[in-house]
Amino acid sequence: MSAVDDQSLSTITEACHYGTLALQVPTPQLLCGRSKETLTLIEAYQKVLQNKDGALSKTVIVVHGQSGSGKTSLVDELRDPVDASHGYFCAGKFFQPSGGVSSQEPHSAIMAAFSDLCDLVLQSLDFDNDRRIEIQQALGADAKLLVKAVSNLSPFLDGDSQLGGIDTKNESALAKFKVACKTFLRAMSSTTHPIVLFIDDIQWMDEGSRQLIDAILHDDEMRNFVLILAYRDEEADSAVDMFRGFREKNSIVDIAMTNLDAGAVHEMVSALLGSSSEAIGVLSDLAVSKTLGNPFHVIKFMETIQREGLLLFDVDKSSWIFDIDQIKREMMVSNTLMKLLSRRIQHLDRAMQEVLKIASLLGYCFSGDMLVQVASVALEEKHTKTTATELVQSFLAQAITEGFIERTKVGYQFSHDKLQASFQAMIAPSDAGRLHCHIGNQFVFCTQDEDYMCHAAIHLNSAREYIQGKIPNDRLGRINLEADDKLTSINLEAAKRCRDKSAFVNAASFLRYGLKLLNGDEQNKWTRNFDLAFEMTETLAKMELIIGNLDACKEINAEVLRRSKSTEMKISSLVIDVEVRMAGNEMEETITAAKRALKKLGVIMPRRATVIRGWSGYYVGSASLDDLTF
Numbered sequence: 001m002s003a004v005d006d007q008s009l010s011t012i013t014e015a016c017h018y019g020t021l022a023l024q025v026p027t028p029q030l031l032c033g034r035s036k037e038t039l040t041l042i043e044a045y046q047k048v049l050q051n052k053d054g055a056l057s058k059t060v061i062v063v064h065g066q067s068g069s070g071k072t073s074l075v076d077e078l079r080d081p082v083d084a085s086h087g088y089f090c091a092g093k094f095f096q097p098s099g100g101v102s103s104q105e106p107h108s109a110i111m112a113a114f115s116d117l118c119d120l121v122l123q124s125l126d127f128d129n130d131r132r133i134e135i136q137q138a139l140g141a142d143a144k145l146l147v148k149a150v151s152n153l154s155p156f157l158d159g160d161s162q163l164g165g166i167d168t169k170n171e172s173a174l175a176k177f178k179v180a181c182k183t184f185l186r187a188m189s190s191t192t193h194p195i196v197l198f199i200d201d202i203q204w205m206d207e208g209s210r211q212l213i214d215a216i217l218h219d220d221e222m223r224n225f226v227l228i229l230a231y232r233d234e235e236a237d238s239a240v241d242m243f244r245g246f247r248e249k250n251s252i253v254d255i256a257m258t259n260l261d262a263g264a265v266h267e268m269v270s271a272l273l274g275s276s277s278e279a280i281g282v283l284s285d286l287a288v289s290k291t292l293g294n295p296f297h298v299i300k301f302m303e304t305i306q307r308e309g310l311l312l313f314d315v316d317k318s319s320w321i322f323d324i325d326q327i328k329r330e331m332m333v334s335n336t337l338m339k340l341l342s343r344r345i346q347h348l349d350r351a352m353q354e355v356l357k358i359a360s361l362l363g364y365c366f367s368g369d370m371l372v373q374v375a376s377v378a379l380e381e382k383h384t385k386t387t388a389t390e391l392v393q394s395f396l397a398q399a400i401t402e403g404f405i406e407r408t409k410v411g412y413q414f415s416h417d418k419l420q421a422s423f424q425a426m427i428a429p430s431d432a433g434r435l436h437c438h439i440g441n442q443f444v445f446c447t448q449d450e451d452y453m454c455h456a457a458i459h460l461n462s463a464r465e466y467i468q469g470k471i472p473n474d475r476l477g478r479i480n481l482e483a484d485d486k487l488t489s490i491n492l493e494a495a496k497r498c499r500d501k502s503a504f505v506n507a508a509s510f511l512r513y514g515l516k517l518l519n520g521d522e523q524n525k526w527t528r529n530f531d532l533a534f535e536m537t538e539t540l541a542k543m544e545l546i547i548g549n550l551d552a553c554k555e556i557n558a559e560v561l562r563r564s565k566s567t568e569m570k571i572s573s574l575v576i577d578v579e580v581r582m583a584g585n586e587m588e589e590t591i592t593a594a595k596r597a598l599k600k601l602g603v604i605m606p607r608r609a610t611v612i613r614g615w616s617g618y619y620v621g622s623a624s625l626d627d628l629t630f
């Protein structure tokens, strides 16, 4: 049995009892073995700071490595230097899809960072009304396009922009939104206040976000601006694709996070134990061989041996005690992180497992109220309502104590996405529909917030088979959604919500899914629920145009035209008919479509235009439409 004595331990509080002293997870300021990477980051930022004449275009930093290698912690090291130099460090993160379905708000990571940025600008010591007006003017009409997407933008809006609104009539809506985002970043930055925009975990970005990041990445006009993107090597297909073309023409500061060396792991273990004694050497050597130097795994390894009673703190002797051979024996099984986790999960009370399975479907981050609402309904089968609610609350508290869940400013989150994934993996496929159905129903009925419509649609879409009655609804199903029409309307609502936030790609996928439900009943969808079918189809045609799926747009729009019952109903699709051809540079077809539209609207075009001499001496007029050639 080894004992680690150290003076530093004497300062540890009296309240610590034998064996229960918690490990001290190193704070980001205590990053071990990352001085080279930290320096690279700081030097890249310093170059931006020194660029007072604004000659240097934006700086792109890519941080990548395995899960738990310390990417987020490394970039966080830049926060203090940026704050100290009056820069704005704003960050957003993507989350792992829940049960294969992304339940995050469209553009969530980017818009969260933009909202942070608004707050930071408002809080700057030199912010005054002149600067506010300057930003307002720089934003100009673009402000309107961002109102619904960026939550803290209102202090920078004039009365007119407050109303917001996106013109989704034409194909340039998406392009305009991307421009508005770039205008926003330019308006907020200055030589005295550079922006560091950190987008974490881009391996989980949605398609709309990918396009937005791509637009920012390729903007050469951006000054006083650092874009930091972090991703996991092992899940990074889309991220790697995004940089493929970019790297060839532009320089990127590339930081690859390799595993820590033995010295750094030793430093980490010492920091975790609050001791720098040499006796720790054998323990840290074992940690290196078990974890290969992955910092997150080092922490989990140390937590596990402590939890399993293999590492104890002796208060009387003020020392950690352990038997290295026993640890080697007990931890002989290949202790991959997943194995360590699943061992702990398997030992949990079944009801607690059930609650955490539901939490895992709610997302990596979730609201405590929502978990209590959904999970207590699930427990009501065996308990009264009050007991069920109390049970869920106590399981949540226990999960925090056990280190599965952490509190955040706005709710809760899993302490690691692998944990969330482990609970999801415990859900039997036959049970997933039931759980998604409960969650979706709660989002539909228990909240007034229209933001939740997307979440409702995502969960109910995943529960469609269950809802349809192939598996009968149990008494927990709050609403009877056998009719696909109901689910289609929910998808339409979700799509409108996304459209209002300029998340056109997401809007299109809700509409496509909703229409597929109606298409299941192709025979009578237009007679049974004409209004719904028409609105879905018409909105999808617009979205396909905006996101550049021109062939799909033409096909869908042709159906809208065919189904329109009045001239009024035709107007929007006649416009789309012209725009989709214009977007494809088909000039002759554009003119033909325009003539067709005018004819349908009853506008009579003169065969030849008359040339009129205007009062100012200019000639006003046009040639015959038939004579125009290209």
Ligand SMILES: Nc1ncnc2c1ncn2[C@@H]1O[C@H](COP(=O)(O)OP(=O)(O)OP(=O)(O)O)[C@@H](O)[C@H]1O
Residues within 6 Å of the ligand: 025, 026, 027, 028, 030, 031, 032, 033, 034, 065, 066, 067, 068, 069, 070, 071, 072, 073, 074, 201, 232, 260, 268, 295, 296, 299
């Ligand atoms: N060099 C280090 N020294 C000490 N602790 C570290 C170091 N690197 C990371 N950690 C700790 O390891 C844990 C995981 O780090 P972090 O979350 O930064 O990893 P990551 O690469 O961002 O992981 P993920 O891919 O899951 O996002 C954190 O608790 C962090 O404080």
Ligand SMILES: [Mg+2]
Residues within 6 Å of the ligand: 071, 072, 073, 200, 201
């Ligand atoms: Mg991370």
